[in-house]
Amino acid sequence: MDQQLKKTVHDNMASYIDRLSSLVRIPSISFDNFDQKYVLDSAEAVKKMFEEAGLKNIQFLTPESGRHTVYGESLTSPDKPTILLYAHHDVQPPMREHLWNTKPFEATLSADGERLYGRGTADDKAGIITHLAALELVRASKKDQGPNLKFIIEGEEESGSAGFAQILKEHAALLKCDAVIVADLGNFARGTPSITTTLRGMSAVSVELKATKAPLHSGSWSGPIPDVGQVLCRIIANLTDGKGNILIPHFEDGLVPPTAEELASYKSLGMTEEIFRNDGGVLSETKLLVPEDEILLANWRRPSITVTAMEVGNRKNAGNVLQDSAYARIGIRLAPGMDADRCTDLLVDFIKQQVPFGITCEITTEDGANPFVTDTSHPFFKLMSESMATAYESPTKFIGCGASIPGAELFRNTFGNIPILLTGLEDPECNAHGENESLYLPDFERGILAEALFFEGLS
Numbered sequence: 001m002d003q004q005l006k007k008t009v010h011d012n013m014a015s016y017i018d019r020l021s022s023l024v025r026i027p028s029i030s031f032d033n034f035d036q037k038y039v040l041d042s043a044e045a046v047k048k049m050f051e052e053a054g055l056k057n058i059q060f061l062t063p064e065s066g067r068h069t070v071y072g073e074s075l076t077s078p079d080k081p082t083i084l085l086y087a088h089h090d091v092q093p094p095m096r097e098h099l100w101n102t103k104p105f106e107a108t109l110s111a112d113g114e115r116l117y118g119r120g121t122a123d124d125k126a127g128i129i130t131h132l133a134a135l136e137l138v139r140a141s142k143k144d145q146g147p148n149l150k151f152i153i154e155g156e157e158e159s160g161s162a163g164f165a166q167i168l169k170e171h172a173a174l175l176k177c178d179a180v181i182v183a184d185l186g187n188f189a190r191g192t193p194s195i196t197t198t199l200r201g202m203s204a205v206s207v208e209l210k211a212t213k214a215p216l217h218s219g220s221w222s223g224p225i226p227d228v229g230q231v232l233c234r235i236i237a238n239l240t241d242g243k244g245n246i247l248i249p250h251f252e253d254g255l256v257p258p259t260a261e262e263l264a265s266y267k268s269l270g271m272t273e274e275i276f277r278n279d280g281g282v283l284s285e286t287k288l289l290v291p292e293d294e295i296l297l298a299n300w301r302r303p304s305i306t307v308t309a310m311e312v313g314n315r316k317n318a319g320n321v322l323q324d325s326a327y328a329r330i331g332i333r334l335a336p337g338m339d340a341d342r343c344t345d346l347l348v349d350f351i352k353q354q355v356p357f358g359i360t361c362e363i364t365t366e367d368g369a370n371p372f373v374t375d376t377s378h379p380f381f382k383l384m385s386e387s388m389a390t391a392y393e394s395p396t397k398f399i400g401c402g403a404s405i406p407g408a409e410l411f412r413n414t415f416g417n418i419p420i421l422l423t424g425l426e427d428p429e430c431n432a433h434g435e436n437e438s439l440y441l442p443d444f445e446r447g448i449l450a451e452a453l454f455f456e457g458l459s
């Protein structure tokens with residue numbers, strides 16, 4: 001490895017942490033019920049960092065919501081490959097503030113100096129600094145011989161990326177590239193460099209059943225009239241076999257099974273039931289739905305259905321009442337190969353067919369996201385995998401992810417079948433989206449070095 005480069009990254013760490021901390025200080029929560037001034041402030045702060053890094057053609061790409069995505073570029077030569085670098089500058093709300101051990105919007109080092117606490121440290125402000133640091137490093141060592149780099153830092157990823165498709169469509173020529181690095185995922189474990197090659201998709205429906213005009217005295221009226229609470233529970237119970245296997249006909253049509261290579265890679269990760277239970281806080285009495293060797297498959301490569309909310313009357317006013325309505329929001333996670341719109345339609349039809357006794361059933365759907373699967377045969381995957389292995393001094397793992405990033409599929413739809421490299425600095429302890437979010441600094445350093453080595457490899 002390039003020892004000088006390694007030393008430079010190490011020597012610059014204080015400056016990288018400083019810059020990251022200045023972004024963490026801005027509470028750029030992109031949810032509508034929070035003050036959107038801060039999202040604009042963080043867009044300005046990113047723009048300023050772009051200017052300081054010498055990027056050109058800096059501009060805001062602004063969707064209908066008004067939350068700016070920040071663009072900038074550092075072009076070298078038309079003969080060199082062009083890499084589009086994605087991260088996002090908005091964050092999740094702090095959630096339950098009293099559970100934070102430090103101030104959520106004040107980046108704070110842990111006592112051992114290994115983790116940096118604060119909202120957005122891992123998800124995803126570290127991604128912004130990683131891209132900028134790698135740019136500075138490759139320009140310092142390779143001058144104009146490095147790849148062309150285009151930066152796209154989104155402003156509303158956490159609130160659903162509603163305007164991102166529009167941005168990609170309107171600016172497809174500006175953003176044109178040979179590959180994308182999406183630095184918004186993470187490593188399988190601390191010190192284990194990982195490239196995510198599959199994501200699950202998602203969708204959700206809300207169901208409301210109604211049988212009477214108003215709630216009734218259960219003593220005076222129950223018996224002849226169907227109870228909507230029980231009816232809704234039966235409908236939900238019919239969706240799976242009780243072990244999570246979905247019973248909706250044709251729901252899994254098109255499912256792409258993992259390749260032998262992927263299975264081997266999953267196996268090499270050494271996931272055990274103990275680690276999984278521990279990371280997820282599963283109660284000791286609770287049994288898992290699958291055996292140990294199927295945990296990752298069930299999470300990454302199979303669909304699942306989750307009741308995310310349910311309401312029949314409410315706990316505070318629970319009395320002897322025959323309720324007039326019952327509500328549930330049902331979320332689905334889709335495995336690679338499945339289609340979000342098709343599966344949502346199948347779910348809606350299946351629920352409607354189950355409704356008995358002429359009960360009124362209203363179903364509303366939400367915009368879904370398709371699953372994502374990438375072909376890793378492109379040489380860029382090999383180069384990234386080698387760069388990460390060198391930086392981390394540990395073999396790179398190809399992993400899956402049970403969650404969804406709509407952007408990955410949007411990049412695919414915009415640019416066709418180019419390599420989309422999903423990297424990032426989350427780890428199982430980082431608690432992204434929860435309280436006490438943190439970034440593991442040794443991997444922050446290795447991640448920057450890996451991306452710089454990747455750019456050098458393209459030079």
Ligand SMILES: [Zn+2]
Nearest residue numbers: 123124157184
């Ligand atoms: Zn993120």
